[in-house]
Amino acid sequence: MAAIIENKRPITMRRKNMIQKLFYSVLMIITLVVVAFVFGIIIYLIVKGAGAITWEFLTQKPSSGMREGGIFPAIVGTLYLIIGTLLISLPIGIFAAIYLNEYANKNRLTRIIRLSIVNMSGVPSVVFGLFGLAFFVISLQFGKSILAGSLTLAFLILPVIITASEEALKAVPDTYRQASFALGASKWQTIIKVTLPQAFPGIITGSVIGIGRAAGETAPIIFTVAAFSQPNLPNSIFSQVMALPFHLYSLATQVTNPPEDKQWGTALVLLMMVLVFAIIGTALRTRARLRRKE
Amino acid sequence: MPVVTKMKISSRFKKFKVFLIKNFIFLNGILSIIILGVILALLIYNSIRFFSSYPVSSFFGGQKWSPTSDKFGFVPLLVGTLLTTFASILIAMPLGIGCAIYIGELAPKAIREILKPIIEVLATIPSVVIGFIGIKVVAPIIKDTFNLSIGLTALTGAVMLAFMSLPTIISISEDAINAVPNRYRYASLALGATKWETTYKVVVPTASSGMLAAVMLGLGRIVGETMTVLMLTGNSPRIVFSFLQPVRTITATIAAEMGETAQGGLHYSALFAIGLILFLITFAINFIGDSFINRIRKM
Numbered sequence: 001m002a003a004i005i006e007n008k009r010p011i012t013m014r015r016k017n018m019i020q021k022l023f024y025s026v027l028m029i030i031t032l033v034v035v036a037f038v039f040g041i042i043i044y045l046i047v048k049g050a051g052a053i054t055w056e057f058l059t060q061k062p063s064s065g066m067r068e069g070g071i072f073p074a075i076v077g078t079l080y081l082i083i084g085t086l087l088i089s090l091p092i093g094i095f096a097a098i099y100l101n102e103y104a105n106k107n108r109l110t111r112i113i114r115l116s117i118v119n120m121s122g123v124p125s126v127v128f129g130l131f132g133l134a135f136f137v138i139s140l141q142f143g144k145s146i147l148a149g150s151l152t153l154a155f156l157i158l159p160v161i162i163t164a165s166e167e168a169l170k171a172v173p174d175t176y177r178q179a180s181f182a183l184g185a186s187k188w189q190t191i192i193k194v195t196l197p198q199a200f201p202g203i204i205t206g207s208v209i210g211i212g213r214a215a216g217e218t219a220p221i222i223f224t225v226a227a228f229s230q231p232n233l234p235n236s237i238f239s240q241v242m243a244l245p246f247h248l249y250s251l252a253t254q255v256t257n258p259p260e261d262k263q264w265g266t267a268l269v270l271l272m273m274v275l276v277f278a279i280i281g282t283a284l285r286t287r288a289r290l291r292r293k294e
Numbered sequence: 295m296p297v298v299t300k301m302k303i304s305s306r307f308k309k310f311k312v313f314l315i316k317n318f319i320f321l322n323g324i325l326s327i328i329i330l331g332v333i334l335a336l337l338i339y340n341s342i343r344f345f346s347s348y349p350v351s352s353f354f355g356g357q358k359w360s361p362t363s364d365k366f367g368f369v370p371l372l373v374g375t376l377l378t379t380f381a382s383i384l385i386a387m388p389l390g391i392g393c394a395i396y397i398g399e400l401a402p403k404a405i406r407e408i409l410k411p412i413i414e415v416l417a418t419i420p421s422v423v424i425g426f427i428g429i430k431v432v433a434p435i436i437k438d439t440f441n442l443s444i445g446l447t448a449l450t451g452a453v454m455l456a457f458m459s460l461p462t463i464i465s466i467s468e469d470a471i472n473a474v475p476n477r478y479r480y481a482s483l484a485l486g487a488t489k490w491e492t493t494y495k496v497v498v499p500t501a502s503s504g505m506l507a508a509v510m511l512g513l514g515r516i517v518g519e520t521m522t523v524l525m526l527t528g529n530s531p532r533i534v535f536s537f538l539q540p541v542r543t544i545t546a547t548i549a550a551e552m553g554e555t556a557q558g559g560l561h562y563s564a565l566f567a568i569g570l571i572l573f574l575i576t577f578a579i580n581f582i583g584d585s586f587i588n589r590i591r592k593m
Contacts (some may be wrong), residue, residue: 016488016490016491017488018489020489020490020491021487023399023490023494024490026392027392027393027400028396028400030389030392030393031392031393031396031401031409032397032417033389034389034393034413034457034460034464035409035412037416037457037472038412038413038415038416038419039412041419041423041424041427042415044431045423045425045427052318076414085522090324091322092322095318095319095322095323096323096325096326098319098322099319099322099323100323102324103316104323105317105321111326112327113323113324113326114325116325116327116330118358118580118584119330119577119580120326120329120330120575120579122511122517122518122577122579122580123330123333123516123518123573123576123577124358124517124519124520124521124547124572124573124576125518126518126545126569126572127333127337127518127569127572127573128333129552130336130552130565130566130569131332131333131336131337131549133552134340134566135336138557145369155329156336157327158325158563159326163543173419174497186312188311188312188315197377209418213418215420215421216418216419216420216421216423217420217421218421218422218520219419219421219520219521219545219549222549222553223552223553224559226458227509243520245420246422247423248422248426249384249425249521249525250571251420251523252422252425252426252525253429253431261301263426267423267426267427270420270422270423271419271420271423272348274418274419274420275418277418278414278415278418279439282411282415283415286411292456
């Protein structure tokens with residue numbers, strides 16, 4: 001009897017362990033596939049695109065129907081759009097977060113505001129493009145312009161900015177506010193001089209991630225700002241500009257027989273630009289998280 | 295006496311200032327509602343214009359989408375969207391949930407801290423870059439593997455879309471796994487279950503509604519994604535029932551055609567009509583996903 005039990009137990013345990021090992025390996029392989037995909041894209045783009053990136057490529061206008069020259073106007077255009085988007089979405093997002101965290105009561109209106117922020121972040125970017133076209137380009141008569149494009153992108157990333165700002169405001173301890181009130185400061189003075197400066201690093205962190213997203217978006221800018229070819233730099237906020245994502249899309253699908261190296265180079269510059277924002281954002285957040293733990 | 299009047303003025307001024315500030319902040323607070331309202335209003339307004347000059351039945355029953363001959367049949371776009379989405383979520387689900395289980399349950403802490411930022415980086419890669427890689431790398435592979443004449447098919451788009459939806463699926467699934475109380479795991483281990491048995495008989499069932507929410511929100515991303523499908527699915531608005539044929543999704547149709555159409559024309563309003571349908575589909579999907587998440591939070 002005893003011998004049988006002793007015999008049986010090791011076998012089932014071994015089987016169980018084998019099943020466990022099998023599934024663990026499967027899960028690990030799945031994770032490796034995902035990680036390999038991310039690194040694969042980045043490394044492949046670097047390998048293929050690095051050769052195309054020269055000083056001329058970064059600082060010259062495209063010529064002969066995009067087949068020669070560089071991508072300077074597209075880089076500048078994307079930078080203008082980033083600045084425009086930040087100038088619009090940052091103040092609106094911060095004040096919206098101040099309203100939600102410092103002023104709003106727990107009532108139905110607040111619930112509806114939160115619901116619409118969540119829903120706004122789920123609206124497909126191409127629908128934002130339709131909105132930007134119908135509202136800013138046509139109704140407000142901004143035309144296809146930096147202004148229309150920045151406004152569209154700003155509302156696209158507004159949910160990110162609001163959420164990040166609210167988190168940052170929430171992290172400011174209430175004792176700070178009470179101390180400020182006790183010194184006779186008004187609510188507004190407290191917000192401007194105490195709460196906001198404390199929350200600002202957190203707000204910037206979240207916003208950097210949102211900006212990275214705006215820089216890489218293509219669908220919302222196709223109808224609101226992006227020009228297929230606009231070699232001259234813009235002279236007002238009502239100018240059209242070239243932008244890196246749209247330029248890459250054009251090179252990949254619209255231009256006939258584009259040189260390979262220009263395509264890979266453009267893709268690499270765009271990816272690097274977006275990754276820089278992502279890395280800064282992630283690094284700042286990790287630092288803040290570590291500091292909070294201490 | 296003069297002092298009193300001065301105080302009165304300054305206090306009245308202060309009151310006015312507080313009033314201004316309060317309303318200014320309030321305006322920023324409700325701007326999200328306003329913008330969402332404007333988006334919906336513009337979509338509905340243009341859809342009404344479309345349906346007032348194009349019969350509803352030939353839109354929803356129409357089998358041909360051909361703007362040049364004023365034919366706006368929705369069926370091919372719907373089929374294209376469903377095919378791509380279905381293939382994509384079939385790929386994304388095992389990858390996303392598997393990866394989440396690995397990160398949440400198995401990976402040592404140090405590896406977890408490395409994996410999480412990598413997944414976040416995936417979320418920041420622009421869709422046009424993913425589409426570009428798809429054209430250069432994935433499309434040729436699919437063309438050769440299945441002996442096709444062209445590599446731009448529903449499957450090509452679906453593969454890349456699946457990876458794009460992973461950050462959403464992984465992070466929410468992982469949250470759900472982390473939300474499972476440790477005492478459940480200890481109880482299971484104490485009963486003699488192995489670690490793996492604990493994971494798939496206790497942790498996964500407990501976290502399943504969160505995983506469902508994760509898949510729903512990933513689905514929302516897949517349906518709404520534009521550039522990748524525009525570049526990879528072949529841009530052919532025909533009714534096909536194979537993953538290896540070129541298709542055309544709702545999003546790709548809007549992005550491809552809006553630039554070329556005359557503002558205010560029938561084609562223009564038709565694109566808003568399919569935009570409205572897209573909005574409603576993603577709204578419904580995200581609503582279901584979010585309500586699952588809220589239910590978990592209340593637990």
